[in-house]
Amino acid sequence: MWVLPLSCTATTDTAGQYEQPGIEPERVLIVYVSRTNNTKAVAGIIHKQVGGTLLALELENPYPEHYQTTVDQVAEENRRGYLPPLKTKVEDIAKYDVLFIGFPTWGMQLPPPMKSFLSQHDLSGKIVVPFNTNAGYGIGNSFETVRQLCPNSTIMEGFSTQGGKERDGILYVMEEDKEKQVQVDVIKWLQKIQMKH
Numbered sequence: 001m002w003v004l005p006l007s008c009t010a011t012t013d014t015a016g017q018y019e020q021p022g023i024e025p026e027r028v029l030i031v032y033v034s035r036t037n038n039t040k041a042v043a044g045i046i047h048k049q050v051g052g053t054l055l056a057l058e059l060e061n062p063y064p065e066h067y068q069t070t071v072d073q074v075a076e077e078n079r080r081g082y083l084p085p086l087k088t089k090v091e092d093i094a095k096y097d098v099l100f101i102g103f104p105t106w107g108m109q110l111p112p113p114m115k116s117f118l119s120q121h122d123l124s125g126k127i128v129v130p131f132n133t134n135a136g137y138g139i140g141n142s143f144e145t146v147r148q149l150c151p152n153s154t155i156m157e158g159f160s161t162q163g164g165k166e167r168d169g170i171l172y173v174m175e176e177d178k179e180k181q182v183q184v185d186v187i188k189w190l191q192k193i194q195m196k197h
Contacts (some may be wrong), residue, residue, distance in 0.1 A: 025051025032102030038163030041174035108140030
């Protein structure tokens with residue numbers, strides 16, 4: 001994992017929590033793609049810790065419900081470099097200083113809907129913080145693709161956790177003990193990158 005440090009220093013409040021100077025919750029956007037709700041659950045944990053606006057990316061033409069059909073479609077989109085049109089719109093991206101971007105690993109890559117979002121918005125000068133859920137194979141080249149699509153942004157160290165294995169029929173795993181552990185892991189990560197309020 002890699003991290004590009006912020007140019008400012010963090011302070012610690014009396015409770016020992018980190019604060020990022022100059023970053024207000026209303027300047028934070030948490031945008032995510034989630035097919036099986038695992039990434040949505042992580043986005044919710046982050047939202048609870050940092051505030052901001054929570055936004056799910058939706059496509060104009062949603063992916064099929066059938067898993068293998070979606071896998072085949074995404075593989076073809078990646079092969080062709082196709083960026084699917086988004087139903088979700090961000091009216092004023094300029095008002096956000098920090099963007100948390102969450103996604104599952106699809107075919108060891110960044111999902112096409114997130115590629116669409118990052119390609120449609122100029123995030124120059126913004127702080128971009130990737131987070132990921134995967135079925136046990138890791139992030140693939142997804143964080144590197146985020147860096148490539150945001151060449152003039154500060155890319156913070158990303159977070160990744162194992163979610164469900166849709167191909168095996170296990171969709172949602174962010175509950176009970178797993179959810180509690182992910183909450184602990186997310187808080188540690190946010191403290192490490194000095195983003196927890």
